[in-house]
Amino acid sequence: MNIINKIKPSILLLFSALMFIACTVDDEGDELLEEAFLSNGNFESGQDKWIFYPNGGTAEIDNSLSNGKGSNSAKIATNGSSNPGIKQERIGVGVINPGDIIQIDFDHIGSVAGDGGIVNLILFIERAEGESGAPITHIFEPRPILSENWTTYSQSYTIPNNAIVTGGISFLIESVCGGDSGCIVNANIDNVIISINP
């Protein structure tokens, strides 16, 4: 056996080991991303992962309306001075960093009547629990415009390079009526997706 034949199995073994390490890291990374970002964006698991805030209006699972597969969406509705909303908190801790682009997409359907009714998408860049300082709060514009057809809303925000993101991100989708009498907002939300550096 010459020297090359002796070395070959060792090289092959080393190569296999490196591939194994590379694949393991990659798989863990993918799992981490899935866990960290957003679960149940289609509401097919009900309120799981979400916080529903009626805030004087209606915030509930609507199992009669879904866009695409499944049967559920989130209904956020108000007919008075209130701001019912749905929120996911502190997702992407340790994964989302300063400078990252956060893209949020969701589908909406519904209507606004009277004056003063809007739908807000608000992003919070969070500090760790107990860490002093205020989160960055970003209200996306232009806001979603409700209509009788499902429409996809897509917005992105670049986290400033000097931001503190130790608590990940939170986001809130809310229907809002101010003080105008006759204001009504009926919105259904489905298929919420968050992409990092899309």
Ligand SMILES: [Ca+2]
């Ligand atoms: Ca759905």
